[in-house]
Amino acid sequence: MKVRIKFNKTGAMKFVGHLDTMRYFQRAIRRAGIDISYTAGFSPHPIMSFALPLGVGVESEGEYFDIQVNSSLSSEQSIKLLNEQMADGVQILSYKKLPDETKKAMSLVEAADYILLLREGYTIPDNFSEILDNFYSQQKIMIIKQTKKSEREIDIKPLIFKMNFSENGIFMRLKAGSVDNIKPDLVLEALYKFIGQSMPKFAFLIKRQELYTIDQDNRLLPLSLTGEEVL
Amino acid sequence: MNKLALPDEILLSIDKSARYIGNEINSVKKDLSSVSIRFAMCFPDVYEIGMSHLGIQILYAMLNEREDIYCERVYSPWVDLDKILRDKNIPLFSLETQSPIKDFDFLGITIQYEMCYTNILQILDLSHIPLLTKNRTINDPFVIGGGPCTYNPEPLADFFDLFYIGEGETVYFELMDCYKEWKSSEKNNDRKAFLKKASQIPGIYVPSLYTVKYKKDGTIDSFVPIDNSIPSTIKKQVVMNVTDTYYPTKPVVPYIQAVQDRVVLEIQRGCIRGCRFCQAGTIYRPTRERDVSILKKYAQELINNTGFEEISLSSLSSSDYSSLNELITYLISDFKTKGVNISLPSLRIDAFSLDVMSKVQDIKKSSLTFAPEAGSQRLRNVINKGLTEDDIIDGASKAFDGGWTRVKLYFMLGLPTETEDDIKGIAWLSEKIAKKYYEIPKDKRKGKCQIVASSSFFVPKPFTAFQWAKMNRRDEFLQKAYMVNDEFKIQLNKKSLKYNYHDADTTILEGVLARGDRKVGQVILNAYKKGCIYDAWSEFFDFGKWTAAFEEEGIDMDFYIFRERSLDEIFPWDFIDIGVTKEFLKEEWQKANNEIITENCRSKCSGCGAAVFKGGVCFESKN
Numbered sequence: 001m002k003v004r005i006k007f008n009k010t011g012a013m014k015f016v017g018h019l020d021t022m023r024y025f026q027r028a029i030r031r032a033g034i035d036i037s038y039t040a041g042f043s044p045h046p047i048m049s050f051a052l053p054l055g056v057g058v059e060s061e062g063e064y065f066d067i068q069v070n071s072s073l074s075s076e077q078s079i080k081l082l083n084e085q086m087a088d089g090v091q092i093l094s095y096k097k098l099p100d101e102t103k104k105a106m107s108l109v110e111a112a113d114y115i116l117l118l119r120e121g122y123t124i125p126d127n128f129s130e131i132l133d134n135f136y137s138q139q140k141i142m143i144i145k146q147t148k149k150s151e152r153e154i155d156i157k158p159l160i161f162k163m164n165f166s167e168n169g170i171f172m173r174l175k176a177g178s179v180d181n182i183k184p185d186l187v188l189e190a191l192y193k194f195i196g197q198s199m200p201k202f203a204f205l206i207k208r209q210e211l212y213t214i215d216q217d218n219r220l221l222p223l224s225l226t227g228e229e230v231l
Numbered sequence: 232m233n234k235l236a237l238p239d240e241i242l243l244s245i246d247k248s249a250r251y252i253g254n255e256i257n258s259v260k261k262d263l264s265s266v267s268i269r270f271a272m273c274f275p276d277v278y279e280i281g282m283s284h285l286g287i288q289i290l291y292a293m294l295n296e297r298e299d300i301y302c303e304r305v306y307s308p309w310v311d312l313d314k315i316l317r318d319k320n321i322p323l324f325s326l327e328t329q330s331p332i333k334d335f336d337f338l339g340i341t342i343q344y345e346m347c348y349t350n351i352l353q354i355l356d357l358s359h360i361p362l363l364t365k366n367r368t369i370n371d372p373f374v375i376g377g378g379p380c381t382y383n384p385e386p387l388a389d390f391f392d393l394f395y396i397g398e399g400e401t402v403y404f405e406l407m408d409c410y411k412e413w414k415s416s417e418k419n420n421d422r423k424a425f426l427k428k429a430s431q432i433p434g435i436y437v438p439s440l441y442t443v444k445y446k447k448d449g450t451i452d453s454f455v456p457i458d459n460s461i462p463s464t465i466k467k468q469v470v471m472n473v474t475d476t477y478y479p480t481k482p483v484v485p486y487i488q489a490v491q492d493r494v495v496l497e498i499q500r501g502c503i504r505g506c507r508f509c510q511a512g513t514i515y516r517p518t519r520e521r522d523v524s525i526l527k528k529y530a531q532e533l534i535n536n537t538g539f540e541e542i543s544l545s546s547l548s549s550s551d552y553s554s555l556n557e558l559i560t561y562l563i564s565d566f567k568t569k570g571v572n573i574s575l576p577s578l579r580i581d582a583f584s585l586d587v588m589s590k591v592q593d594i595k596k597s598s599l600t601f602a603p604e605a606g607s608q609r610l611r612n613v614i615n616k617g618l619t620e621d622d623i624i625d626g627a628s629k630a631f632d633g634g635w636t637r638v639k640l641y642f643m644l645g646l647p648t649e650t651e652d653d654i655k656g657i658a659w660l661s662e663k664i665a666k667k668y669y670e671i672p673k674d675k676r677k678g679k680c681q682i683v684a685s686s687s688f689f690v691p692k693p694f695t696a697f698q699w700a701k702m703n704r705r706d707e708f709l710q711k712a713y714m715v716n717d718e719f720k721i722q723l724n725k726k727s728l729k730y731n732y733h734d735a736d737t738t739i740l741e742g743v744l745a746r747g748d749r750k751v752g753q754v755i756l757n758a759y760k761k762g763c764i765y766d767a768w769s770e771f772f773d774f775g776k777w778t779a780a781f782e783e784e785g786i787d788m789d790f791y792i793f794r795e796r797s798l799d800e801i802f803p804w805d806f807i808d809i810g811v812t813k814e815f816l817k818e819e820w821q822k823a824n825n826e827i828i829t830e831n832c833r834s835k836c837s838g839c840g841a842a843v844f845k846g847g848v849c850f851e852s853k854n
Contacts, residue, residue, distance in 0.1 A: 012235055012252040015242055016486045020249060024486060027256070027538030030570075038570040042593035046570060057243045085538075087254055119239065202240045 002098040004066050004105065004227050005082075010059045013089035018053040024087075025065065032081040037068040051105035051211055051223060052112065052176055055183065060208035062113075064223050066098065066105045075230045096227030108213040109177035111161060111220055114184040116204040117169040124203070125195070129165040135194045136163045143190045156182055156190065161220075163187070169204065176211065236324035245311045249486045250278035253326030256484040257536065259295045259302070263328060266301040267414075268407055269335040270294055271325050271372065273305045275342070275350035276767065281306040282483070283491035285545065286341055286378065290399045292479035300407060303327040303335075304483075307350045308357065310765065316357050323357035332358035336410065338372045339395075342380035342387070345744035346737060346767035351376075351390060352759040362756065364392050364439055369420050373410075381436075382467075382514050383693040385803040386747035386755060388438035392426060396807055397434045397468025398500075400476050405432050430461050434468035437461075441806070443749055449790055451748065451801040466808045467514065471846040473500055474522040480532040484539070493541035493574065494533040498526060498558070502547035503832035503848055505839075506604070507615045507696035507823050508643065511547055513811045514694055516839065517847030518832060523554035527561050534571055542566065543574040550579035551833075559587050567591075579618075580626030585633050598637035598683075599630045605646055606656025612826045613648050615696075615819075620660065627664045631671060636680045638664055644711045644732070645689040645703040648824060654711050657684055658718035658730070665724035683729045686715065688738040692745050693804040694811065696819035702742045702792040708735040736774040740766070742792040748803040751791070753784045812840035 009021070016024065026046050029036050038044035047068035054060050072078060075095040082092040102108075118124060125131060135141070141157040159182045162173035174182050184206050185199075192199040212220040235242070235252060242248040263269070272291055274281030281287065287304070294302035303325035308316060316323060322331040332338055338360065340351055352362055360374065361367050367374075376384060377395040384394045395403070409428050418424035423439075430437040440461045444452040456463055470476045482494060501518035502511065530542060542562065546552060562573050573591045578584040580599055588597070601623050605611045608620055627638055642657050661684045668680040688708045691697040703711070712732040719730045743751060757780035765771040781788055796802070798817055805813070815838065822829060829837050832848045842849035 012254050015248040015252050017249070020486045020488070023488070024256075026540065027484060030538035030540070031256075031535065036570075042591075042596075043572055044570040056248070057239065085256070087256055089254065202243060205239070 001069050001072060002066055002100060002102055003069055003072065003078075003230075004064060004094075004096050004098050004102075004223065005092060006094040006224050007063050007065075007090055007092050008059075008061045009054065009063055009090050010061075011089035013087065014057055014059045017056045018050070021054070022048070022050060022065075024090075028082060028085040029067070031085045032078075034067070034078065034081065035069050035071045037070050049104050049106055052109050052181070054208060055206075058206045058208060062093075062208060062210035062222070062224070064105050064211055066102075072097070072230050078230070094224050095230065096224075097230045098227040102226070105223065106178060108223070108226075109211050110175070110214050111212040112174055112176035113209040113212075114172045114174065115169050115207050115209055116172070116184060116188065117207065119203060119205055122200060122203040131195055132163065132165045132170065132191065135191050136160065138194075141190055141194075143186065143193075145186075156187065160187060233327070233329050236329040237321070241312075241315055241319075245315070246309060247278075247487055250306070250309065251312070251326070252486075253304075253329060255326075255486060256538075257481045258304075258327055258483050259291070260327065261295070261301040263301065266299055267411060268300045268337070270300060270302040270337045270339060270407075271305050271332050271335040272302055273338060273340045273354055275307050275340055275347045275354050276765075277309055278306040278485070279487060279489045282485045282489040284341065284343065285479075285495045285497060286399065288479040288482045289477060290339070290403065291483070292481065293400065293477045294403065294407075296477070297404065297407070299411075301327075305332055305338075305354070307353060307765070310771070313353065313357065313764070322359050323354065333360055333371065335372045336414075338374045340374065340376050340391075341378040342376050342384075343378050344767060345380060345741045346772075348387065348744060348755050349759045349763045349766055351387070352756065353764045355390065356759075362759075363389050365389075367392070367422065369422060373422075373425070379510065379514065382510065382807060382809065383746065383802075383804040384436065384438065385443075385749050386744055386751040388749045389752040389756075391438060392422070393429055394436040394438065395434060395468070396436055396465050398470050399468075400470045401468040402432050402434050406435060427460070433466050436465045436807075438749075443803075445750075451803060454801065454803075454806055464806050464808045467810065469517075469519075469810075469844050470500075471519065471844055473519045474525050478529055480529055481536045482533070484537045491543070492539075493543045493572075494537055494539045495543050495545045496526060496530055496533065497521070497545045498549065498552050498555075499546045501847065503551050504548055504617060505615055505819075505829055505831060505837070507613070507819055508604070508646065508689060508692070510692040510695050512695075513816075513839075514809050515547070516809070516811055516841035517844055517849045518551070519847040520552060520554075523558050526558055530562060531565075534566070534569075540570060541572040541574055543576065546577065548579075549575065549577045550581075550584065551831075556583065563587070563590055580622075580630060582629060585626075585629055589633055594634040597635070598639050598681075599627070599635050600639045600641070601626065602641040603660060604641065604643050605649075605653060606642060606658075606660055607653045609826060610646060610649060610653040610656070612828050613823050614646055615823070615828050617828070617831060620663075623660070624663060624667055628667050631668050631676070631680070634677070636668070636677055638680070638682050640664075640682065640684040642684060642686040643689045644686045644715070645708055647697060647700045648826075649711075651714070654714050655718045657686065657715050658722055658728070661719070661728050661730075662722040662724055665722075665727045668727070669724065680727050681729065682727055683731070684715075684719075685731045685733070686712065687733040688735055690738055690742045690745055693802065694807075694809055694816070696816050696823055698746070698802065698816065699796045699798065699800075699820050701795040702739075704793055705735045705739055708738065734769060734772075737766070737769070737772055739788065739792065740774070740777055743788050746791055746803075750784075750786055754780050754786050757784055810839075810841040810843050815839045 036046045051064035078095045140155045159175035215221045373392045375393045376391045381394045413425040426437045446452045499520040501515040691700045761776040
């Protein structure tokens, strides 16, 4: 049986990197007594895959991974058992059964919501909201993307689905997943370049809010709405 | 969650910031207002190394069992954070409450290897604690050292208020009670009053209460307490019943990968073998086994409480544990289906160990390890390494039949009485193993074999039969390594053989620090002030700075390493009573020079003196 688990990651836990987070969950699952399936061979691994890596320093309210289990208690009981094993700053938010034919979470991800909150002691220009609107209303937003081998100029405008400024900070809905994934700091950098300033490092605390897939009608669907409760 | 000591800006600018955030699974949380003693436990190396150490986990869990004590952890900040802490004058902090180390009552430092000595000064300095005990005030924590290097604590005597000599399970609570008593007495503004009180506890050594006088030749003339109330010898502490003592079955689980990223099941303490170069083999005598039924129970609890995917057995020589077969059979049958790997270090290679290894490891990926330590039988007799050439060839041959093709061999160069044949013997023995492999018909073997021999340079250690021995000079070491290397090149199966050797400069320094006296302390301080830290890390070790420090302090390295000590010399560590007597070690030193072996503790008691602890292997047959 396939299960999709949603969790958050806040506070000090934002400094725990992706691979370490995977290891953290493998161990939490063993402590919680979840009946996870293992690969065969001399060093068996629990069958588990994460939807989208989260960078070090980024908080999240919507992270996902899928696991394969041999048997399962109810969603409610499983969430309780897992939450008893969580460190401060991580909570299990949902535990849902997936149809067997579901593809890996990683290949389903289409978009991600982010909120960028101004850290204490940093300022932004007074007319930031206006700047942001002007920036987003450009026809094209060209940036130089560096890869390991080369650097190339790309237009990121089609990858920014939504962008606005609220009291809380900058909201962005960005293309995400295994193709054309863009990170919010890249957009932020382009924004500061647009106003002729260099991006103040560390000015914003980045928080991922949700991950989306698309449904049959090409509409974005939060990953948490896929699957069903185990009763 | 506690507020972090470091702001996000710093944590996002350094490597592996998860080293500094605490909050790990099984880390202990307490209300500071409800505790009366705050203890900071430190391993003076980077987090990933320190978190791999069982001793700290034992003491951490043990101290935290008491409601009135809160033990937290601290490790050496990596060089990137070290610089930031200095530049911004941020005090070093504990992981649990993220609060300054200077605010603690005790700073306990485990001293596992000589090359961490400058890191100890780094810890003190970054904590804003005066480096020298004599400059500390009532506002500073008491700095206490423990671990194997405290069997010669003298090079560190100026930096530590106290040392705990021996195993931590025995008198720590007594020490803590003594502290509470002092704290509530009217003398609580007099550090020395506490130290004097503490010096009455067995195993506690307060270096400032002893005076050392030297002879003209630089050797020790006398080592005496400042007054009659202070004990003149310090008896090492040992837990005689290792089954009914504390065991940390809820060890802290790190977020980042530790060097030993697994749970550790300590099956016994001590070793029956009596290798003459080995300090662990004497200071942890007598050998004491843990009951197998409690080990099975601990194994379950450890995995359930941590979720680790691997369990490792720990001891100096696992094959000598009497219920090993029963334990391993249990672990394999219980864990194999649960995705938990079993790792079995320090096993003697024989039919049994090969059988269990084939069950727990992938033969194609794993290699077999032998530690002959010396290249010839003659020299193996000198060092009392009870492993014969037949054992090795026979073990390797069985392993080849079982499908293994890779063998690792460990040797030492610079052992006492070493000859050219002993040195070249390293290559010859390796060749013999390879030859054995190619005796297998071509259609039955799997391609080539790979024999990797590594050598380290021998460092004489206190409380060993070789504590009188002189060490080789740097150039001698290197010439010997080149000789081995050349000999490898002319072997028939040279393409299947590989040889590596250890760095000679670190060995020289290790040699000085291992058998150093109090005078060496000023050199450590000088080297630290020159910028030496992380000496155990080759990328940071700067021998030039160290040699300059020795010169500036007028201390001659050769005095400590290139000098055979006379049998009546007073050693800096003679005031410590480890049970094993100096007389026994002298006999062993003489037997070594005459190539006479000594039997292991189980086959025949050699009367080393450890029977004074009234237990363990010394009394096995008499039960």
